[in-house]
Amino acid sequence: MKEKGAVNQLFDLSNPETAEAIQFHLLGDREGALRALRDLVKKDGKNFFFHYLLGETKYALGLLDEAARHYQDAIDLKPDFGVAYYKMGVCCHRQGQLEKSLDCFTKLLAMKGQGHAMASYFFGLINQLLGNDDKAEEGFRILRTESRQSLIANYYLAQLKLKHNKYQEALELLDELLKATPNLAEVHYLKGMVYMGLHRNMDAIGSFRKTLQINPGDKRSSANLEMLTEVPEP
Numbered sequence: 043m044k045e046k047g048a049v050n051q052l053f054d055l056s057n058p059e060t061a062e063a064i065q066f067h068l069l070g071d072r073e074g075a076l077r078a079l080r081d082l083v084k085k086d087g088k089n090f091f092f093h094y095l096l097g098e099t100k101y102a103l104g105l106l107d108e109a110a111r112h113y114q115d116a117i118d119l120k121p122d123f124g125v126a127y128y129k130m131g132v133c134c135h136r137q138g139q140l141e142k143s144l145d146c147f148t149k150l151l152a153m154k155g156q157g158h159a160m161a162s163y164f165f166g167l168i169n170q171l172l173g174n175d176d177k178a179e180e181g182f183r184i185l186r187t188e189s190r191q192s193l194i195a196n197y198y199l200a201q202l203k204l205k206h207n208k209y210q211e212a213l214e215l216l217d218e219l220l221k222a223t224p225n226l227a228e229v230h231y232l233k234g235m236v237y238m239g240l241h242r243n244m245d246a247i248g249s250f251r252k253t254l255q256i257n258p259g260d261k262r263s264s265a266n267l268e269m270l271t272e273v274p275e276p
Contacts, residue, residue, distance in 0.1 A: 059085075067095055075099045090119035094126050101129065106137050124153050128161055135164060144168045151184070159188040166198060175202055193219045200232055209239040227257035234266060243270050
């Protein structure tokens with residue numbers, strides 16, 4: 043309750059300048075919000091939420107460096123401000139600052155009660171890009187638990203299982219995904235690769251053909267299909 047009262051003070055709409063800034067922000071008037079929030083930050087530089095909103099405005103305008111600085115200011119003023127860590131992480135990810143982005147999502151996931159399914163997605167994705175497969179799997183497992191309807195985590199988990207030759211586990215993940223979204227060409231391609239790992243060549247042929255049915259331009263599937271169906275010379 044104490045925290046709620048503190049947040050309410052940040053939204054003191056009886057202050058005309060605050061009310062105007064919030065209105066610009068809610069209406070999507072980025073230039074108006076930028077001007078109004080800059081003035082508020084100058085007058086009340088200790089208000090973490092003003093910094094956060096200014097970061098949001100600059101992010102929307104594509105000013106990623108400046109947005110990141112304001113998210114960091116918000117975090118410095120309120121170290122448990124989870125949403126600022128999330129947006130800082132996304133901002134750094136867009137800038138290609140993967141280590142810094144990963145640090146933001148790692149800290150966010152460690153905050154009890156402030157978890158975010160997309161934070162676990164980025165945590166998994168960045169770790170996968172950096173070759174940290176165990177951490178990547180941890181992130182995608184969290185995503186799979188928190189976002190059961192999308193099943194997007196199945197795709198990434200299956201990639202990791204395939205990489206480490208855990209074919210049966212990969213197959214189960216892909217089958218579950220295909221039940222919900224049966225026309226994803228990339229998933230059929232991965233399934234073909236899993237079948238090849240299992241030496242189930244006829245099933246692999248079927249998966250690659252299904253991939254090409256959905257995406258005729260998939261050269262990987264064409265090459266694999268040609269290899270699997272080539273008749274050896276006597």
